[in-house]
Amino acid sequence: MGIIELKQVSLSFEEQQILFELSMDFWEGHIHAVVGPNGAGKSTLAHTIMGLPDYRSHTGDILFAGKSIKELSIDERAKLGITLAWQEPARFNGIKVREFIRRAGDKSRGTKSPEEVLNMVGLDPGRYLDRDVDTTLSGGERKRIELASIVAMHPKVVLMDEPDSGVDIDAIQSIFDVLEWLKEHGTTVIMITHSGEVLKHADHAFLLCNGALVDKGTVEQLSSYFERKCVPCTHKNVPDEEALV
Amino acid sequence: MSNQSAIDRLLSTINMHSHSFDEGTAHVEIHGNQVLNTTLVEGLKVESQETSRGVDVDILVEAGTVIEQPVYFCFGMLENGLQHIRMNVRFGAKAKAHFISHCSFSNATEVEHIMDADIHLEPGAEYRYFERHVHSMDSGIKVIPKAKVQLEESSRFATEFELIKGRVGLIDIDYEAECGPHSVLELLSRISGRQDDVIKIREAGKLSGEYSRGVLTSNIAVRDRAQALIQNELTATAAGAVGHVDCNEIVQDEAQAKAIPIVDVRHPKAHVTHEAAIGSVDSKQLQTLMSRGLSEDEAVEMIIQGLLRK
Numbered sequence: 001m002g003i004i005e006l007k008q009v010s011l012s013f014e015e016q017q018i019l020f021e022l023s024m025d026f027w028e029g030h031i032h033a034v035v036g037p038n039g040a041g042k043s044t045l046a047h048t049i050m051g052l053p054d055y056r057s058h059t060g061d062i063l064f065a066g067k068s069i070k071e072l073s074i075d076e077r078a079k080l081g082i083t084l085a086w087q088e089p090a091r092f093n094g095i096k097v098r099e100f101i102r103r104a105g106d107k108s109r110g111t112k113s114p115e116e117v118l119n120m121v122g123l124d125p126g127r128y129l130d131r132d133v134d135t136t137l138s139g140g141e142r143k144r145i146e147l148a149s150i151v152a153m154h155p156k157v158v159l160m161d162e163p164d165s166g167v168d169i170d171a172i173q174s175i176f177d178v179l180e181w182l183k184e185h186g187t188t189v190i191m192i193t194h195s196g197e198v199l200k201h202a203d204h205a206f207l208l209c210n211g212a213l214v215d216k217g218t219v220e221q222l223s224s225y226f227e228r229k230c231v232p233c234t235h236k237n238v239p240d241e242e243a244l245v
Numbered sequence: 246m247s248n249q250s251a252i253d254r255l256l257s258t259i260n261m262h263s264h265s266f267d268e269g270t271a272h273v274e275i276h277g278n279q280v281l282n283t284t285l286v287e288g289l290k291v292e293s294q295e296t297s298r299g300v301d302v303d304i305l306v307e308a309g310t311v312i313e314q315p316v317y318f319c320f321g322m323l324e325n326g327l328q329h330i331r332m333n334v335r336f337g338a339k340a341k342a343h344f345i346s347h348c349s350f351s352n353a354t355e356v357e358h359i360m361d362a363d364i365h366l367e368p369g370a371e372y373r374y375f376e377r378h379v380h381s382m383d384s385g386i387k388v389i390p391k392a393k394v395q396l397e398e399s400s401r402f403a404t405e406f407e408l409i410k411g412r413v414g415l416i417d418i419d420y421e422a423e424c425g426p427h428s429v430l431e432l433l434s435r436i437s438g439r440q441d442d443v444i445k446i447r448e449a450g451k452l453s454g455e456y457s458r459g460v461l462t463s464n465i466a467v468r469d470r471a472q473a474l475i476q477n478e479l480t481a482t483a484a485g486a487v488g489h490v491d492c493n494e495i496v497q498d499e500a501q502a503k504a505i506p507i508v509d510v511r512h513p514k515a516h517v518t519h520e521a522a523i524g525s526v527d528s529k530q531l532q533t534l535m536s537r538g539l540s541e542d543e544a545v546e547m548i549i550q551g552l553l554r555k
Contacts, residue, residue: 050532050536052532053528053532073535073541074532074535074536075535075536075538075539075540075541075544077536078535078536078537078538079538082536083536083537084532084533084536086529086533089533090527090529090530090533091530092530092548092551093493093551093552093555094550094551094552094553094554094555095547095548095551095554099547103534103537103539103547104537104538106538107537107538107539108537108538132551132555146533149537153537153538
């Protein structure tokens with residue numbers, strides 16, 4: 001049984017169906033990758049698991065540790081230990097890095113200080129703690145600060161949307177080191193990615209295409225699809241060999 | 246009530262007391278129409294005249310004087326009534342000082358506080374002025390600050406107005422500034438309104454000196470049925486004049502906010518920009534904080550306090 005289980009989850013916006021009967025198990029304490037081309041529904045899946053307001057109208061069910069979380073709000077899910085790191089983190093005028101990280105730790109089982117978690121993501125606390133989480137920080141810096149806040153929270157499940165997006169090459173390894181640390185300390189990591197490099201850091205992978213699950217398995221299995229550049233197909237839940245180039 | 250007792254009561258409303266000030270720190274306390282205390286430092290002259298409606302105050306920072314420690318003013322009303330302060334401020338050439346002014350109406354329910362300020366900065370002078378209001382939770386407070394500021398060459402005037410604790414009641418700010426060559430004007434307001442509070446701000450800067458600069462910033466949060474009207478105006482008439490008008494307003498519940506930025510450029514080598522963002526709390530900010538376990542109310546409050554600190 002996975003710590004997060006999706007059972008026949010479908011989601012439509014207005015007339016358009018985005019997710020098609022997704023049934024997925026995310027095993028506890030593992031790093032999972034959800035891969036697929038642009039528009040496959042990967043971020044939508046993450047937002048649906050987190051329970052963002054526009055993504056609550058799905059059918060099917062989402063279970064956390066065997067219990068439905070379908071009716072829970074974002075903060076209720078977060079209090080269970082589920083959190084989300086955005087592809088493009090929010091900017092906060094007037095909120096210091098120290099406060100942003102500390103508030104994440106306040107509501108959770110996390111025990112690490114803002115200084116410790118900044119060091120873990122490769123940022124010097126002396127330079128960052130008293131800065132605002134705003135446009136004066138680069139996208140990559142905000143990405144690492146968001147990850148630091150997640151370490152401070154020490155969640156049971158973290159949904160990482162494109163963990164390498166906007167991050168320079170030197171910093172990417174520190175992000176993967178932190179994800180590995182989270183895994184070692186019992187956190188289930190679900191990475192949303194279209195990068196073959198990110199996929200290599202996962203234990204298991206799911207392949208989405210046009211909102212449907214078309215394959216799942218080991219990283220090696222899914223890498224072959226990835227290397228062949230999966231393209232959108234019309235056959236939901238069934239890999240379309242002809243559509244793969 | 247003795248002067249010392251009144252001073253102690255007044256300062257206690259802003260979590261200070263007479264011993265809060267180091268020796269060598271200038272401070273002035275005014276209660277209603279009474280000047281309770283005037284402690285000065287070299288180069289700073291303050292002359293006051295009590296009137297039937299308030300106090301007339303003349304402030305002079307002599308040319309070349311640099312006051313390192315902030316100069317503290319405390320204006321307050323422990324009871325209901327009118328306090329009309331007429332303030333004439335002059336900074337001599339190259340004088341520099343930082344004034345911190347607390348306006349405390351934390352116990353009063355029906356107060357009208359009018360401030361008419363005439364400020365003149367001679368060449369090279371620098372005047373930083375921070376004004377914090379502490380109000381009660383009653384709606385009967387009216388605050389009407391008006392200022393005319395004259396900045397001569399290479400002078401700088403920077404002011405922050407903060408009212409984020411207690412009810413606003415009615416606030417009607419009207420500042421006008423004329424900026425000489427190479428001078429710098431910075432006006433920042435941070436106000437939080439609730440229930441049926443009314444916030445009106447008009448700030449006008451005339452960038453008439455060559456290479457003068459001006460930034461007008463308003464960070465406002467309104468909730469319940471509060472209303473805000475922000476009119477920020479920069480007029481640039483000289484070569485090299487540069488300005489920016491920035492208005493950020495968060496609107497919650499049935500509150501209403503309107504921003505009217507006016508950018509008037511009358512010289513081909515001047516440049517003025519404006520930016521206004523009015524609306525509810527940003528959904529991504531809200532969802533980020535909620536995904537860390539904050540409730541919606543806690544997240545909204547954190548975002549609003551962030552804006553008001555900005």
